[in-house]
Amino acid sequence: MNEKSILSNRINSLSESATLKMTQLGRELAEKGVEVISLSVGEPDYHTPDHVKEAGKKAIDENFTQYSPVPGYMDLRLAIAEKLKNENNLEYSPQQIVVSTGAKQSLSNVILVLINPGEEVIIPTPYWVSYSEMVLLAEGKSVFIPTGLDSDFKITAAQLEEAITPKTKAIMFSSPCNPTGSVYSKEELESLAKVIEKHPNIFIISDEIYEHINFVGSHESIAQFPSIKDRVVIVNGFSKAYAMTGWRLGYIAANSTIAQACNKLQGQTTSGTCSIAQKAGVAAYKGGLEAIEEMKKGFSSRRELVYQLLSDIPGIQTNKPEGAFYFFPQVNSFFGKKDAQGNTINNSSDLALYLLNTAHVAVVAGDAFGNDDYIRISYAASEEQLKKALKRIKDALAELK
Numbered sequence: 069m070n071e072k073s074i075l076s077n078r079i080n081s082l083s084e085s086a087t088l089k090m091t092q093l094g095r096e097l098a099e100k101g102v103e104v105i106s107l108s109v110g111e112p113d114y115h116t117p118d119h120v121k122e123a124g125k126k127a128i129d130e131n132f133t134q135y136s137p138v139p140g141y142m143d144l145r146l147a148i149a150e151k152l153k154n155e156n157n158l159e160y161s162p163q164q165i166v167v168s169t170g171a172k173q174s175l176s177n178v179i180l181v182l183i184n185p186g187e188e189v190i191i192p193t194p195y196w197v198s199y200s201e202m203v204l205l206a207e208g209k210s211v212f213i214p215t216g217l218d219s220d221f222k223i224t225a226a227q228l229e230e231a232i233t234p235k236t237k238a239i240m241f242s243s244p245c246n247p248t249g250s251v252y253s254k255e256e257l258e259s260l261a262k263v264i265e266k267h268p269n270i271f272i273i274s275d276e277i278y279e280h281i282n283f284v285g286s287h288e289s290i291a292q293f294p295s296i297k298d299r300v301v302i303v304n305g306f307s308k309a310y311a312m313t314g315w316r317l318g319y320i321a322a323n324s325t326i327a328q329a330c331n332k333l334q335g336q337t338t339s340g341t342c343s344i345a346q347k348a349g350v351a352a353y354k355g356g357l358e359a360i361e362e363m364k365k366g367f368s369s370r371r372e373l374v375y376q377l378l379s380d381i382p383g384i385q386t387n388k389p390e391g392a393f394y395f396f397p398q399v400n401s402f403f404g405k406k407d408a409q410g411n412t413i414n415n416s417s418d419l420a421l422y423l424l425n426t427a428h429v430a431v432v433a434g435d436a437f438g439n440d441d442y443i444r445i446s447y448a449a450s451e452e453q454l455k456k457a458l459k460r461i462k463d464a465l466a467e468l469k
């Protein structure tokens with residue numbers, strides 16, 4: 069039987085997550101005994117802070133081991149509302165907050181409750197891999213606004229205005245951005261908000277999961293502009309800020325209609341997320357920002373290191389990312405060149421595979437993020453590993469003729 073014929077069109081048309089696939093390929097090579105350096109997955113290489121881990125253990129001992137309310141425990145939603153007030157100066161009631169199994173589920177919930185078949189979602193490229201696939205699952209249409217190094221990968225108000233059609237339902241972006249590390253300033257967000265203001269049926273899905281990994285200033289949310297706040301859905305989570313990727317804890321803050329819809333959807337799909345992770349999340353938000361500051365210092369010095377090392381590789385061009393923990397260097401000067409076996413590097417996927425197999429460094433091809441001229445390098449790794457990896461990349465690229 070044709071394997072594809074037993075599956076739905078929905079799943080057959082979906083691409084595999086490139087970030088996870090590259091990480092898996094790296095793991096498989098490592099299992100064969102090759103010393104692979106993985107710069108593919110976007111995951112802090114720090115541990116969850118001790119007081120957060122203790123709260124998780126205590127939650128088990130205190131028998132928080134049963135179904136939780138679908139949108140999350142009230143103490144966690146109160147802690148999130150308090151965080152949004154204290155750190156972002158944004159007012160949300162706990163009823164406007166829905167906790168989910170990672171920001172990934174939060175994003176997917178929001179897309180599924182907002183988008184009808186055929187409706188358009190504007191996505192500036194490069195974008196995080198799963199955005200376009202989530203829109204596809206909802207049978208919506210992604211409308212991409214291309215950007216590049218010249219604009220530091222940011223869109224302008226004029227570009228946004230031009231992309232809007234009567235079918236536009238939402239715009240979706242991350243700042244700080246995965247994969248480019250770009251950060252929109254308050255003024256840039258305000259100019260986008262002014263465009264949205266004129267289109268009362270458009271929603272903004274604002275992915276702020278890297279808010280704390282910002283090297284240029286304090287975080288700015290597009291929800292700060294009162295004229296559009298009710299149409300902004302903030303997506304955030306604990307994975308990046310508190311090194312809690314495996315706990316699976318994310319959330320949205322939105323108007324009550326959207327929050328209730330996500331609650332309804334989640335009630336029929338996954339129910340409330342892990343009770344233990346939620347109690348750990350309360351401790352994270354109540355415990356101050358010390359651990360985050362430490363982690364940010366580490367990322368900051370690695371950013372300097374990788375910037376220097378990348379700038380030293382002939383044929384590579386890069387910006388200096390203002391946030392997150394990725395570089396998105398331009399690599400198209402290598403396209404058309406051949407490796408030692410005579411295979412031509414035609415695109416970013418060929419180059420990523422070449423680097424994996426020759427330099428034994430896992431990175432992600434730019435085409436997964438909607439821009440084939442680039443690759444993504446995650447610098448959530450030790451300085452020693454980064455130095456070694458960048459040296460190997462430099463040597464492997466020099467062999468391309």
Ligand code: PMP
Nearest residue numbers: 170171172196242246305307318
């Ligand atoms: N948004 C962006 C931009 C991300 O990089 C990630 C990382 N996987 C997520 C959302 C989802 O994070 P999580 O599901 O781990 O909370």
Ligand code: GLU
Nearest residue numbers: 085087088108109110111
């Ligand atoms: N956000 C991370 C990344 O972009 C995690 C992997 C994923 O969930 O796709 O690599």
